[in-house]
Amino acid sequence: xxxxxxKRFLPAPLNAVLAFLSAILxxxxxxxxxxxxxxxxxxxxxxxxVEREKESRIKSLFVGWIFGTCFFFGSCWWLTFAPIxxxxxxxLLAYFxxxxxxxxxxxxxxxxxxxxxxxxxxxxSYAILSAPFLWTAIEFLRFWTTGNNWNAIAYSQxxxxxxxxxxxxxxxxxxGFILISFNALFACYLITKSKNAGYLSACLPFLFxxxxxxxxxxxxxxxxxxxxxxxxxxxxxVPMNGLNYRKYQQLRQKHIELAENALQKxxxxxxxxxSTIVIFPESPMNxxxxxxxxxxxxxxxFASKNNVQALFNAAEPDAENKKYxxxxxxxxxxxxxxxxxDKIYLVPFGE
Numbered sequence: 523x524x525x526x527x528x529k530r531f532l533p534a535p536l537n538a539v540l541a542f543l544s545a546i547l548x549x550x551x552x553x554x555x556x557x558x559x560x561x562x563x564x565x566x567x568x569x570x571x572v573e574r575e576k577e578s579r580i581k582s583l584f585v586g587w588i589f590g591t592c593f594f595f596g597s598c599w600w601l602t603f604a605p606i607x608x609x610x611x612x613x614l615l616a617y618f619x620x621x622x623x624x625x626x627x628x629x630x631x632x633x634x635x636x637x638x639x640x641x642x643x644x645x646x647s648y649a650i651l652s653a654p655f656l657w658t659a660i661e662f663l664r665f666w667t668t669g670n671n672w673n674a675i676a677y678s679q680x681x682x683x684x685x686x687x688x689x690x691x692x693x694x695x696x697x698g699f700i701l702i703s704f705n706a707l708f709a710c711y712l713i714t715k716s717k718n719a720g721y722l723s724a725c726l727p728f729l730f731x732x733x734x735x736x737x738x739x740x741x742x743x744x745x746x747x748x749x750x751x752x753x754x755x756x757x758x759x760v761p762m763n764g765l766n767y768r769k770y771q772q773l774r775q776k777h778i779e780l781a782e783n784a785l786q787k788x789x790x791x792x793x794x795x796x797s798t799i800v801i802f803p804e805s806p807m808n809x810x811x812x813x814x815x816x817x818x819x820x821x822x823x824f825a826s827k828n829n830v831q832a833l834f835n836a837a838e839p840d841a842e843n844k845k846y847x848x849x850x851x852x853x854x855x856x857x858x859x860x861x862x863x864d865k866i867y868l869v870p871f872g873e
Contacts, residue, residue, distance in 0.1 A: 533581045533588075537571035541585045544568035545592035551678040552597050561678040562704045569650055569709035572635045576642040586635025590628030595621055597673045627668070634660040650710045654702040658695050669867045675701050754784045754830075755801040777802055778824055785828055797855075800824075802834040811836040811851050811859070822857025829855050838864060 533541075547564035550557045568589050575581040602620055605611040611619075634656055641649040641656075657675075665671040676697035679686045688697050758776045765773075781800050788798055802809075811817060811834075825832050831854050838849035847864035854860045 530578075531580050531584065533571070533575050533585045537574050537581075537585055538588055540567040540571035541589040542592050544571075545589050545596060548593055548675070548678070549596035552673065553677070553680055554600075556681070558678050558682050561675060561701055563708050565653075565675075565702065565705040566709040566712060568635070569638075569653060569706065570713060572638050573642055573647060573650065573709075573713055576639040579636045579639055582639035583632045583636040586638075587625075587628045587632035589635070590631030591621075591625045592628075593631070594624035594627050594673065598624065627664070630660050630664045633663075647714050648710065650706050650713065653706040653709075654699045657702045658699050661698060662695065674698055751797045751799055752788050753799050753801060754781055754788060755803060756780045756784065757803045774820070781824075782828065785830065798828075798830045800828075800830045800832045802832070809834055809836045810838075812838055818857075821853055825853050825855055825857045831855060831860075838862065840864075 532538075544565050544567045547560045547567075549555070551559070551561035551564055568585070571585050572582050575585055598620060601623075602611075602613070602616040605616045605619070606613055637656055638649075638653060641652050661671060661674050665674075671694070674694050676686070676689065676694035679697060679701070686697060688700060692699075756777055758773060758780060760773055781802075785798065785800070809817060811821070821832060821834070824830075831852060833850060833852045836849050836851045837846040838851065839845075840847050849865065850863045851859060852861040
């Protein structure tokens with residue numbers, strides 16, 4: 523009885539294998555493996571598997587979940603490095619936690635597959651051409667729901683400037699839409715054996731390359747020649763808890779000491795002919811610039827004394843919502859603020 527119940531929900535073994543194959547192909551397309559070209563057809567097995575399971579939304583959902591879980595587990599393996607190396611987690615525990623996170627995020631491709639199967643059942647195999655629209659919408663949903671969009675399919679083309687230049691027009695979502703369009707046309711041809719789909723699959727790459735060549739040759743980016751600047755980055759070890767005011771002052775001074783020691787080496791090399799930027803990378807120090815006049819004077823004194831620009835993290839006020847941004851603030855060599863970037867979305871559970 524239990525086996526019969528499971529059969530009502532679980533996809534056919536072949537379709538599960540097809541979903542797993544798509545996940546492996548897409549993992550290999552991402553930086554680290556560098557087989558970027560695989561992303562242009564990696565999802566065809568997944569689309570084929572969903573088409574085979576289109577009579578059941580639940581089975582299609584599981585097909586998408588298998589793909590999503592395997593893909594995120596395979597492409598986010600590096601997340602285990604910090605807990606294993608710095609927190610002393612056993613490797614087995616770290617990878618188990620990664621699996622749990624991957625299984626949770628895997629529900630986004632699962633939602634895509636379930637919705638995709640509904641369209642395929644309602645409109646037939648040609649509804650596979652709806653995949654680019656659905657996939658892009660689900661990636662956008664994942665971004666808005668979780669606060670990050672790690673491993674959106676467009677990132678597989680990160681180091682291929684010829685293709686990724688489309689991001690200047692429509693961001694990663696346009697690049698992803700184009701990638702999924704190729705996957706959908708390829709899958710449509712395999713499923714329907716239609717000559718029209720075959721012609722489109724053959725012609726679309728040439729059209730895309732032609733347009734890419736046109737846009738790349740007609741975009742002229744004028745890069746102003748500026749003197750090179752030296753960058754000094756300083757980040758002392760800062761405890762995550764037990765940071766009282768006295769320790770805060772000591773650690774803040776430690777930032778300055780380390781920076782000035784590095785600046786002495788730089789100045790011996792450059793004879794003060796090149797500008798220098800000192801970066802205090804994001805840390806638990808929780809600097810506040812706009813509302814802390816004492817810290818403003820502290821930064822101004824450091825920048826003026828050493829004739830450097832300084833870039834540091836700060837909690838800057840959001841007056842409209844009466845909260846604080848996780849911001850980056852930059853001051854010039856006179857200590858005056860010249861730039862500020864406010865992070866719009868915080869990393870869940872991390873900020």
